[in-house]
Amino acid sequence: MILTQLPPEFEAARPVLDTITAAGYEAYFVGGCVRDTILGKPLHDVDIATSAFPAEVKALFKRTVDTGIEHGTVMILDHGTGYETTTFRTESSYQDYRRPDSVTFVRSLQQDLQRRDFTINALAMKTSGEVVDLFDGLADLKAGVLRAVGVAEDRFHEDALRMMRAIRFASQLDFDIESTTERAIQDNAALLSKIAVERTRVEWEKLLTGQAPKRGLAALLATDLYRYMPKMADQRAALVTLCDLPDWQxxxxxxxxxxxxxxxxxxxxxxxxxxxxxxxxxxxxxxxxxxxxxxxxxxxxxxxxxxxxxxxxxxxxxxxxxxxxxxxxxxxxxxxxxxxxxxxPIHDKHELAVNGGDLLRAGLVTPGPAMGQILAACLAAVINGKVKNERAELLDFARMVADSKSD
Known part of the structure; x- marks a missing residue:
């Protein structure tokens, strides 16, 4: 596939890739930005992958920031815009189901793409618009299917959050989860408990606000993944109710x-x-x-x-x-x-026409709890339409309240 009309975000980033390739390295747009372009969705960011190692990337550009250099990521600053550029890499075993024990920089695009989560995210694109598809991601995009790259269980053992991401993408993209991938989620659901709550929350919120949340919720229920989400283990009935609501967003x-x-x-x-x-x-x-x-x-x-x-x-x-x-x-x-x-009459307590200083100057109170109580009474009276929000009327009302408290 060759995309003949690239979004302006890609055109703006083209000089970065051209600089890298002119130096003899490979460079591609990768991942979600390629997927969303093919689907006709707006881009949130542009990610670049390259065969150049971090030090080689930094040598090509005047302004860079080491945003994640231990994992091969360098931020290239070009005309006021930052582009995260990551070296092709492979990853070792994952002892904690979250982060690789080590990464190894490589020169092979295929080795880099095969470590990615789903086939629809394992797409690369040249500046010419030619899409590089080594794992049939284009076919899955066309069919509306989420499929893990390679062995699904391996991908989920590398990063257990990928199970939540599958559920979330089902909601956001209105895609089906391929049966082998879904079964691997069900078999490994307990691993989600090893993921930081904050990371899980981001995926959960994106699921609930996706274009087809019921599809994501159905997968969440089918895989029992919800059991390993905070405060959700005994909430199957609530999720079923949510799933059964008429179409909603x-x-x-x-x-x-x-x-x-x-x-x-x-x-x-x-x-x-x-x-x-x-x-x-x-x-x-x-x-x-x-x-x-x-x-x-x-x-x-x-x-x-x-x-x-x-x-x-x-x-x-x-x-x-x-x-x-x-x-x-x-x-x-x-x-x-x-x-x-x-x-x-008012929409904020600061709009009240009297304050503590007014009460003090009028000799109605001395500093202390009584002042707060009288101001609260004035606020309630104004909100309920019993007294106009005017200084003179409020001072008269405050005097009456103060007198009643002294009786």
Whole structure:
């Protein structure tokens, strides 16, 4: 196959490959960027593989960075863009199912490609657009099939995360996993427990937000791989429920985790926090999912949120909650929810027309817990429409609250 029209990302990188080949070495675009170009998908990055050893690559370019030189990777800086360029290599045994004990640089493209995970990722391309396909990856791309390069079990023993990657690609690309590859995942599923949670989480999130998540979930269930994911060993029923939902797609990781929290029965903040911390997500995401989950429960129970709930949840988490509610069959009109949120007198506590300094100057309080309590009462009164967000009215209200506390 020869691709006659290359994306601009390849054209921009062409001088890098031309410099390497002019020096007598081989250089190719490799992996996912070649796969996605053939599939007509946008490129996220451009990876280059070469027969030149790291020191030889560095000698050809003025500006390079040793991003992973022990594994043969050098970042070439060209006109403000960085291109990761990796020397052809073979890898030794994998004692921990994650990293090779050692790597050996080689001059052979075939030796380099045969260590890759799946045939559709073991494609190389010259700057002319000619695709080098040594493992029938083009046929698998055309058939929509994920197949391990060589012996599937060997590939998964080299890096057990490749099992999750297979499941994820099934979702992202809407591909089937070839039967021998799927059986090898099932036979070696327990090895996933040896992989860092953060690496597994990336694949899980990409699966849930893929174009065909039900295909990935079906493979996850068929192989029992889910048993070795954090907090998921006893959640087969939740995954089956997710798989049985009408066709759906999730727009982002926040909606994915909100849905997973709901289906796994996590309703309280502590439960949600424990789930997401087990997956080592960010504190920001945990707070977002906690807020969205609260809104989701309100939508399920009442079909709406109170003014205070709207204020506490916030617009972004409210939108997440309604996206998930829609998937679950109890979503509301987003326009009406947006209108209710917009109608709030204020949307942030810092918009309150009085602060602690105002209360002190008015002689209503002294520094201490009472100040916070009065400000909280003022905030609630404004949110619920009992008092206008105006300084004079709020000071009068604060005086009334202070007097009631002194009685």
């Amino acid at each position: 999730l727009p982002d990781t926040a909606s994915a985790w909100t849905l997973m929290a709901w289906l796994t029965g996590c309703r309280e903040r502590q439960q949600i926090s424990r789930l997401l911390k087990a997956w080592k997500t960010s504190n920001e995401l945990i707070m977002h999912v906690e807020a969205a989950s609260h809104a989701l429960a309100a939508l399920k129970a009442y079909g709406r949120l109170t003014a205070r709930e709207n204020f506490d949840v916030g617009h972004t988490a409210l939108k997440t909650a309604n996206q998930v509610a829609t998937l679950l069959g109890f979503g509301q009109s987003q326009a009406e929810l947006d209108q209710a949120y917009s109608a709030l």
